[in-house]
Amino acid sequence: MKTKEITLVGLKIIVLAFILFGLYSIDFLGLSPSASLRTGLEEARTAPATLLLISALHAAVLSWPILRSRWMGWRLISAIFLLFYGVTTLMVAIEAVYLPEALPPDLVLILVVNGGITAVIFSVLAVLIHGRMKGDGGPREPNRRLIMPWTQWIWKVVLIGIVWVFLFIFFGWIVVWLLHRRRGRNGVITDQVLEQTR
DSSP states (O other): OOHHHHHHHHHHHHHHHHHHHHHHTOOTTOOOOOHHHHHHHHHHHTOHHHHHHHHHHHHHHHHHHHHHOSOOHHHHHHHHHHHHHIIIIIHHHHHHHHOTTTSOHHHHHHHHHHHHHHHHHHHHHHHHHTTOSSOOOOOOOOOGGGOOOHHHHHHHHHHHHHHHHHHHHHHHHHHHHHHHHHTTSTTOHHHHHHHHHO
16 A cells, blocks of 8 residues: 555544544433443543544454455445444343343443444445445456365364454453452452352
8 A cells, every 4th residue: 555545544544433433422312321320321421532542443443344345335334334233232232141240231222222323324434434335347356365275264263263262251351350340349350259169
C-alpha cells in the first residue's frame, strides 16, 4: 500500500471509531436498567476515553476483514454483522449464564437488543465507508489460500480450538479476579477456592 492509501484507510478507521463510539453511547429502545444496574452503567459512561479506545480497536479489527475480503455488498455486510454481533454481544450474553455476578440478567436483554442494532448499523456503514458495496465486475479467481490437504485443515482447526479454550479460560479468570477485587476480597481468587475446600 502507498502512503496515501494507508492514510486514507487510517482516516476511515478513525471515522468508524467515532461512529461506533456514538452507537455504543445510545440506548436505542429506551430500555432502562433497574436501579441496581444504573450505577455500573453510569460508571461506564463516565469513562469516555476507554469507550473511545474500545471503539477504535473494534473499528480497526473489523476493517481488516472488510478490506481483505473477496466478498462485496450485502454478503460482506452479513458476514461482518455475524462476526461483530457474535463476538461482542452473543458471546457476552452466553457467558452471563455462567457468570451472573458479572452481568445480571436484567442487563442481558438490553445488551442483546442494543448490541444487535449497533452491529447492523455499524456493519452497513463500515462496508459503505470502505467502498466495498459494489464489486468491480471482474472475474473471480478461486482462493488459493484455502487449497490445502485435509491433514493441514485438521491440525489448524485443533490448534485454533486449543488457543480459543486457553484464551477463554484465561480471560474468564481475569474477569472473576477483577470482580472479587472490586468487592474488597483482597483480589485473590485462590483464597476463596481454598476456603471452600476446607
